Structure formats: C-alpha cells, structure tokens
Amino acid sequence: MENPKTIIDKIWDKHLVHQEDNKPDLIYIDLQLVHEVTSPQAFEGLRMKGRKVRRPDRTFATMDHNVPTIARHIINDPVSKIQMETLEKNCKEFSVPLADINHPDQGIVHVIGPELGLTQPGKTIVCGDSHTSTHGAFGALAFGIGTSEVEHVLATQTLWQAPPKSMKVKVNGRLSPAVTAKDLILAIIAKFGVRFGTGYVLEYTGEAIRNLSMEERMTICNMSIEAGARAGLISPDETTFNYLKGRRHVPKNEEFDAAVQSWKALATDEGASYDAQVEIDADEVEPQVTWGTNPAMCIPVSGLIPNPNSAKTDASKEEIERALDYMGLEADQPIASVHIDHVFIGSCTNSRISDLRKAAKIIEGKKVHPKVHAMVVPGSQTVKIKAEEEGLDKIFLEAGFEWREAGCSMCLAMNDDIVPPGERCASTSNRNFEGRQGNGARTHLVGPEMAAAAAIEGHFVDVRNLLATSV
Amino acid sequence: MEPFKEHKGLVYPLNRSNIDTDQIIPKQFLKRIERQGFGQFLFYNWRFDDDGNPREDFSLNDPKYDGASILVSGENFGCGSSREHAPWAIQDYGFKVVIASSFADIFYSNCSKNGILPIQLSEQEISNIVSNAESTNYYLTVDLENQVVSDSEGFKATFELVNYLREMLLKGWDEIAVTLSHSDKITSFEEQSHS
Numbered sequence: 001m002e003n004p005k006t007i008i009d010k011i012w013d014k015h016l017v018h019q020e021d022n023k024p025d026l027i028y029i030d031l032q033l034v035h036e037v038t039s040p041q042a043f044e045g046l047r048m049k050g051r052k053v054r055r056p057d058r059t060f061a062t063m064d065h066n067v068p069t070i071a072r073h074i075i076n077d078p079v080s081k082i083q084m085e086t087l088e089k090n091c092k093e094f095s096v097p098l099a100d101i102n103h104p105d106q107g108i109v110h111v112i113g114p115e116l117g118l119t120q121p122g123k124t125i126v127c128g129d130s131h132t133s134t135h136g137a138f139g140a141l142a143f144g145i146g147t148s149e150v151e152h153v154l155a156t157q158t159l160w161q162a163p164p165k166s167m168k169v170k171v172n173g174r175l176s177p178a179v180t181a182k183d184l185i186l187a188i189i190a191k192f193g194v195r196f197g198t199g200y201v202l203e204y205t206g207e208a209i210r211n212l213s214m215e216e217r218m219t220i221c222n223m224s225i226e227a228g229a230r231a232g233l234i235s236p237d238e239t240t241f242n243y244l245k246g247r248r249h250v251p252k253n254e255e256f257d258a259a260v261q262s263w264k265a266l267a268t269d270e271g272a273s274y275d276a277q278v279e280i281d282a283d284e285v286e287p288q289v290t291w292g293t294n295p296a297m298c299i300p301v302s303g304l305i306p307n308p309n310s311a312k313t314d315a316s317k318e319e320i321e322r323a324l325d326y327m328g329l330e331a332d333q334p335i336a337s338v339h340i341d342h343v344f345i346g347s348c349t350n351s352r353i354s355d356l357r358k359a360a361k362i363i364e365g366k367k368v369h370p371k372v373h374a375m376v377v378p379g380s381q382t383v384k385i386k387a388e389e390e391g392l393d394k395i396f397l398e399a400g401f402e403w404r405e406a407g408c409s410m411c412l413a414m415n416d417d418i419v420p421p422g423e424r425c426a427s428t429s430n431r432n433f434e435g436r437q438g439n440g441a442r443t444h445l446v447g448p449e450m451a452a453a454a455a456i457e458g459h460f461v462d463v464r465n466l467l468a469t470s471v
Numbered sequence: 472m473e474p475f476k477e478h479k480g481l482v483y484p485l486n487r488s489n490i491d492t493d494q495i496i497p498k499q500f501l502k503r504i505e506r507q508g509f510g511q512f513l514f515y516n517w518r519f520d521d522d523g524n525p526r527e528d529f530s531l532n533d534p535k536y537d538g539a540s541i542l543v544s545g546e547n548f549g550c551g552s553s554r555e556h557a558p559w560a561i562q563d564y565g566f567k568v569v570i571a572s573s574f575a576d577i578f579y580s581n582c583s584k585n586g587i588l589p590i591q592l593s594e595q596e597i598s599n600i601v602s603n604a605e606s607t608n609y610y611l612t613v614d615l616e617n618q619v620v621s622d623s624e625g626f627k628a629t630f631e632l633v634n635y636l637r638e639m640l641l642k643g644w645d646e647i648a649v650t651l652s653h654s655d656k657i658t659s660f661e662e663q664s665h666s
Binding site for chain 1: 487488489491493494497498499501502503504505506516521545546547550551552553554555558573575576577580581584585633634635645646647650651653654656657660661664
C-alpha cells in the first residue's frame with residue numbers, strides 16, 4: 001500500500017479544522033462527556049463571557065464521582081449536593097442532555113458512553129477525566145482534558161492540539177486461562193513504567209489484544225493514562241462492530257452497514273510506521289497485584305515485595321522505601337501473605353457485566369472472610385439491572401458482599417465509600433496513589449477475579465489455584 | 472489570563488518523582504464549584520496531620536519557604552488525574568512557575584491555560600537548583616521572552632516551550648476568543664462532514 005497510515009493519523013486527518021504555522025492543529029471534537037466534578041467552573045466561564053454551548057447535541061452529561069451508592073437520596077455532604085445540583089442547573093441552562101442520579105442510564109461516564117453507543121470508532125472524544133482513554137477501545141481517539149479545555153470544547157467544539165506521537169504496544173501470544181486484561185495492562189505498566197507513554201498515543205495490537213472482548217479492551221485502554229499516555233486505542237474489528245450493533249446511538253440497518261464499512265477502513269494499514277514500539281509476551285503474564293503507591297509498583301501474585309537495597313539508583317531506593325512505609329509492608333515479604341480489610345469491585349476499569357460475572361464465578365457458594373468488608377459497585381444502573389436479571393446480586397449478597405448503586409465510589413472515595421486510615425483494600429480500580437481511597441488508605445490494584453478470591457481468603461491468592469480446586 | 476513575561480522568586484524544592492495530582496490536591500477538596508480558594512488544600516495530606524495541624528516534617532511548612540513562588544520537583548510531575556484543581560491550588564498558594572525534569576501531559580497543558588509557566592530542565596540542572604534551595608534562601612529569575620532561568624551567582628539554563636504556549640502566556644490570551652475568530656472554519660467543517 002502506498003503511504004500506509006496508523007489509525008491515529010487517519011482519525012487526526014479527518015478532524016482537522018484549521019492549520020497554520022507555529023500553532024498546534026485545530027481539531028474537531030465529535031463528543032464531549034461531562035461529569036459534575038470538572039465541569040462547574042467551565043460552565044461558569046461560559047456564563048461570565050456570555051457564551052453558549054456550541055453543540056449540546058454532541059455533549060452528554062452524567063453524575064458519577066460524588067453520588068451515593070446506597071440510599072440514593074441521602075447526600076450527607078452539602079458540598080457534594082451543591083456540585084450535583086450545579087450540574088443539573090447547568091445542563092438545563094445550556095440544554096445539555098443529562099443522565100442524573102434518578103435516570104436509568106446513570107453510571108460512570110466511561111461505562112455509559114459505550115453502553116449507549118455514544119462511543120464509536122473514528123470519533124474524537126474528550127471528557128474532563130483522565131480515564132477518557134477507555135473509549136479508545138473502540139478505535140476512537142479519546143483523551144482526558146482539564147476544565148479550561150472542557151470550557152473550550154463547550155464553546156467551540158474544537159481543541160488546539162499538536163499531532164500526537166504514536167507508539168505500538170504489541171502483545172504477542174495468548175493470555176493464560178484466568179489471567180485477565182487487568183493483569184495484562186498492569187504487567188505492561190510494571191514492565192515499561194508509569195511514564196513510558198507520556199507524549200504518545202498508544203495503539204495496542206497483537207494476537208492477545210485481538211482475542212480480548214470489548215469490555216476487556218476497555219480495561220486495557222482505560223489504564224493507558226497510568227502509563228502516562230493521554231490516549232490508548234485499538235483498531236476496530238468484528239468484536240467492536242458486534243458490540244455496537246443495536247445500541248441506542250449507533251446507526252441502524254443500512255446505515256449501520258455503511259458505518260461498518262467506514263469503520264473497517266480506519267484500522268491501521270499494514271506497514272504503517274510508529275514513532276516508537278514496545279512488545280510483551282502474553283503467556284508470560286501472571287495474575288498481578290500492586291504493592292506500592294503507583295501502578296508500576298506491581299508484581300505477580302507469586303512474587304516477593306521488592307527490597308529497596310536492590311534498587312538501581314538512590315532516587316528509586318527512596319521511592320521504594322517511601323512506598324513500603326506508606327503501605328505498611330516489609331521488603332521481601334510474599335505478596336500472597338498480605339492480609340486485607342476491604343475488597344472493592346467497581347470503577348471505570350472493572351465494573352462492567354463481564355467483570356461482575358467473573359467475580360461471581362469465583363465466589364459462588366463461598367463466604368467472604370469474616371475479617372473482610374467487601375462491596376460491589378456496578379458501573380452503571382444498566383449493568384446493575386442486567387446483573388440482577390442474571391442473579392449475580394444474590395451470589396454476591398449470599399457470600400457477604402454489599403451490592404450497591406452505580407458510581408465511581410471507592411475508586412476515589414469522593415462520596416461516603418471510604419477506606420479508613422491504615423486499612424488495606426484489594427481494589428479493581430486504577431490508582432493506588434497515597435490517599436486515593438481515603439486518607440492513609442492502602443490500595444492494592446487487582447483484577448476482579450483476584451479481588452473476589454482475596455475476599456474469600458482474607459489475603460491475596462493465585463486465583464488459578466482457586467479455580468483448579470473448585471472444579 | 473494574566474500575561475507572564477518575567478518572574479523572580481524564592482524557590483521551594485520538593486525533590487520527589489511521580490508526584491500525582493491526588494497528592495497536589497486530594498479528592499475531598501474537588502467538590503467546590505469555584506476556581507479560587509484551593510491554595511489552602513495544596514499537598515494537604517502531606518502538609519497536615521489527621522487533626523489538621525501542620526506536619527513539621529513536611530518541608531513546605533518550613534518558614535524559610537514562606538513566600539516561595541517557584542516550585543521545583545522531579546520527573547513526571549502532575550501525573551494521574553486530569554483535575555485542573557491541581558494547578559489552581561498551586562497558583563492560589565502563590566506559585567507562578569513549576570520546574571521539573573518532566574511533566575505529565577494533561578497537567579502541563581492545564582498549567583499553561585492558567586498562566587503558570589511549566590519549565591522542563593535536565594536532571595542535573597534540577598539537582599543543582601534543589602541543593603541550593605535546600606541550603607539557602609535561593610532565588611531564580613525566569614525570563615519567558617528569552618526562555619532562560621538564571622540566578623545571581625551565574626547559573627543559567629535555557630528551556631524549550633512550544634511557540635504557541637509561549638505566545639499564549641506572554642500575551643495572556645483568552646484562547647476561546649482566539650478560536651472563535653475561526654468560527655467560519657468550524658462551521659464549514661461541520662457542514663462538510665454532515666455533522
């Protein structure tokens with residue numbers, strides 16, 4: 001093929017509004033998703049200058065970060081309440097569609113975008129939220145922005161952006177049974193570090209990626225930002241088209257067939273070149289657990305917690321020491337010996353129906369360890385209802401899990417779902433930063449099956465052993 | 472946005488890598504709907520103990536850094552969440568410049584949209600600045616026009632900044648107004664792509 005291109009270049013070229021010397025490109029934004037935390041100042045900015053939302057029809061809002069996941073109408077924190085009411089008021093004033101707390105479509109913004117079919121291949125998608133990279137799973141160019149840029153997109157439906165550099169992340173071979181997409185993305189970040197993606201858009205390719213379901217692909221792309229990349233994407237294929245068919249905002253009938261043809265043409269061309277490339281073998285990946293305070297501080301469940309004395313530089317020695325101190329862990333301790341107090345299954349990384357099915361399979365007929373508090377927070381009200389139709393709620397409840405309403409919840413503890421100081425949580429979320437789940441809280445990131453297994457045993461276990469014995 | 476041309480200020484060194492925006496401003500302070508008033512929450516969990524008293528072992532609480540306006544840190548500064556509350560807190564506390572050996576992309580962009588100058592210097596340059604700022608009351612002068620950071624003892628480092636951001640900071644542009652001057656192009660793009 002003459003002049004082969006990556007999907008990143010193809011999407012970019014289709015969205016160029018304006019180019020001039022010494023400036024970034026002005027690109028068109030197809031969809032902006034909005035939530036209550038990063039939007040109030042943007043709407044206020046519009047108001048102060050007498051500006052309008054240019055395309056309310058290309059804007060969609062929901063409430064997720066602050067919402068209670070229990071007793072929906074009791075919002076204890078008056079400041080949270082004001083923030084949610086402000087979103088409601090702003091959406092009304094600027095005619096932006098909103099799935100509020102009472103709406104059946106409500107949920108985590110990165111769960112409902114795909115669910116409603118708003119997320120489609122080839123689109124440029126932004127949101128005032130770094131996990132917007134999730135939508136890249138569909139072959140969209142999706143990235144998080146700050147509130148000033150939220151305001152800019154509301155007012156102009158465009159952004160000034162320098163063309164991104166591209167990086168191919170090739171995953172060879174196949175994942176072993178019971179090793180999940182979460183384990184794969186954690187292993188990629190552990191191998192290449194928390195900033196290998198800075199300045200790049202990642203394209204995940206290779207046999208292992210092709211074999212992932214749509215929801216697993218979302219888990220991968222979701223955590224691109226934990227590698228420093230604003231966006232990560234996967235070229236669309238039959239898996240993508242099958243997921244999208246019939247969803248509310250996706251074209252129907254002949255229009256769908258035409259859309260599929262144009263989506264197929266987006267995939268990266270054979271022989272296209274990238275600015276950088278990394279590779280990993282899927283069959284080497286074991287179930288992962290983070291031990292420290294950033295997502296690259298991660299080891300296989302069979303591993304030992306690192307010893308600062310083995311660090312290569314003084315800076316990295318200090319970083320390990322600080323992390324061990326914060327996490328209350330000893331060097332060289334097996335991670336499997338670490339006991340936990342809480343289990344959180346949820347977040348924009350792992351709260352979709354397939355995540356809940358995987359966790360439910362592990363816990364069915366078992367009981368949560370008496371010393372563990374465990375909860376499931378579905379990613380959206382749609383996921384919640386679907387899970388209830390399948391009887392998953394009963395499996396969780398009978399095992400001793402709490403079964404909650406949809407929201408971001410304990411991933412960042414902006415509502416009342418907080419891990420107390422010094423307590424330890426096995427969490428299916430995306431960040432193990434200091435204080436993320438509560439001031440002084442200790443977070444260990446894992447996949448949904450590993451979280452479920454830890455809930456039963458009270459400490460980390462290799463879920464593969466549990467599956468082997470339960471058959 | 473206030474234009475930024477030149478600034479001389481006291482340096483506060485926070486020599487750690489991978490400082491994420493959850494540390495810069497913890498989530499419990501993201502609920503306010505204003506842009507102002509976030510400085511009191513900057514590095515909150517590092518600055519204050521569980522009772523809200525200043526922690527003596529956190530360097531920003533050292534009176535020698537009172538009035539500091541240039542924050543210097545290690546690699547990957549501002550990683551994690553896209554919250555613009557992080558640069559708002561930094562600015563409201565009194566910082567006008569952030570110098571680091573590398574920055575996270577979203578944070579870097581958020582700084583420049585608020586008139587905070589993000590400057591990338593080499594690890595060696597950072598290490599010199601940090602050791603000076605830890606031992607004395609150390610001042611740097613930042614000249615955006617010429618893209619130079621210097622002190623009164625002969626230290627001088629140049630830095631890169633893409634022309635667009637440089638112009639935006641120097642002139643204090645309202646970026647939306649600039650873009651709206653291209654409205655006709657946006658409209659014709661929408662018409663052509665039938666959207």
